[in-house]
Amino acid sequence: MFLVQVAIALSAILISQEEFKQRRARLQAAFPEAAIVLIGSTDQDAEPRRPFLQDANFLYFTGWLEPGAVMILAPGEDVLFLPARNERKERYEGRRAAAGDVGIEGHTGFSKVAPAGSWEAELQRQITAGRKIYTSFSSRKLPLVQTAAAGAELHDLTREIARLRMIKSAREIELLQRAIDVSIEMHLAAWRRVRPGLYEYQLEGTMFAAMKEQGCERMAYQPILASGPNALILHYSANRRRLEPGDLLLVDVGAECANYASDLTRTIPVSGRFTDRQRELYEIVLGAQNAAIEAAKPGATLGPQGSLTNLAREYMNAHGKDRQGEPLGKYFTHGIGHHVGLEVHDLWNSDAPLEAGMVVTIEPGLYIPDEGIGIRIEDMVLVTPQGGRILSRKLPRGTKEIERWLNAR
Numbered sequence: 001m002f003l004v005q006v007a008i009a010l011s012a013i014l015i016s017q018e019e020f021k022q023r024r025a026r027l028q029a030a031f032p033e034a035a036i037v038l039i040g041s042t043d044q045d046a047e048p049r050r051p052f053l054q055d056a057n058f059l060y061f062t063g064w065l066e067p068g069a070v071m072i073l074a075p076g077e078d079v080l081f082l083p084a085r086n087e088r089k090e091r092y093e094g095r096r097a098a099a100g101d102v103g104i105e106g107h108t109g110f111s112k113v114a115p116a117g118s119w120e121a122e123l124q125r126q127i128t129a130g131r132k133i134y135t136s137f138s139s140r141k142l143p144l145v146q147t148a149a150a151g152a153e154l155h156d157l158t159r160e161i162a163r164l165r166m167i168k169s170a171r172e173i174e175l176l177q178r179a180i181d182v183s184i185e186m187h188l189a190a191w192r193r194v195r196p197g198l199y200e201y202q203l204e205g206t207m208f209a210a211m212k213e214q215g216c217e218r219m220a221y222q223p224i225l226a227s228g229p230n231a232l233i234l235h236y237s238a239n240r241r242r243l244e245p246g247d248l249l250l251v252d253v254g255a256e257c258a259n260y261a262s263d264l265t266r267t268i269p270v271s272g273r274f275t276d277r278q279r280e281l282y283e284i285v286l287g288a289q290n291a292a293i294e295a296a297k298p299g300a301t302l303g304p305q306g307s308l309t310n311l312a313r314e315y316m317n318a319h320g321k322d323r324q325g326e327p328l329g330k331y332f333t334h335g336i337g338h339h340v341g342l343e344v345h346d347l348w349n350s351d352a353p354l355e356a357g358m359v360v361t362i363e364p365g366l367y368i369p370d371e372g373i374g375i376r377i378e379d380m381v382l383v384t385p386q387g388g389r390i391l392s393r394k395l396p397r398g399t400k401e402i403e404r405w406l407n408a409r
């Protein structure tokens, strides 16, 4: 339970209250006469195997990491609602902030802090005042807002929130870079140890330790350590297999640090050398990745039919063949990438072209069942007018660099 408190400290230090206020002001400016309500995650969303995690949209606008909070914005109103103090709960989970605490406005960065029990009445007041009510239709808490609005028409914020979250501030890019740098350390910790005879879960443990060593909260997603044919399963996460000589090991693991996610994949030879066929296929994936990174400029698109996905597939079709002599593009079976931010699959409008300041993954892969080979290379890039700037370039990508690294241990 200390995790949440540490995360509060990190978040308070690393993103300023000014930045959170600015985000709220931007949201309000998009709907000047509206009232906006967002509901945070609650204790009821948590369970022993799935600890409390703040809703990412709520976190984006509030920076608030405690359960049970509600935000209402309206012209001249900037209110955070907090649950009433509960002595019994606090014995288990430590002290929590509540309305009426001395200095609570300064602590939260909101102009006003009110008891959570009063947000429904406040929403009714806004409806009576004739304001349009906006909330996130993608939130699991939508039914609560529908009930509180008692039949008044609701409007969806999802697209506007995505638009705001897709462009990263300078501070966010620094935090993403930190999460990436920790993930690189984690990958290298696994590389230091990898050899035939180890089990996938042992390397997962090594990577988890390296993540904690750097003070990060958690993995940004289920770690994938997929050796040999397991790499054909895109979201394999059982991590139970023994590494065999000659295997490739696909490692798709990223840390979440100060609430920002990272997402990195490398595919490395367990014995320290690629076979000729592994090298040939790897270099085709790498070539496709380089082409897509170079083209990750404003106007390009992600998604299964996006321009960058098509570009990578065309590259694969133009290089190499399968055992039947067919082009390889059909073995690239997913989209080229996704946005990364507070969430590893960050909120985005799938039809929106890239803009400068967005951070996305570029992750082509080839998965050839006949040959039992799966290869993915995934980096995080910042979109710039000159193309993608690789934020994870410190983790070796080329076959020679990787082999040199593994054989110099």
Ligand SMILES: [Mn+2]
Pocket: 263, 338, 361, 363, 378
């Ligand atoms: Mn990814």
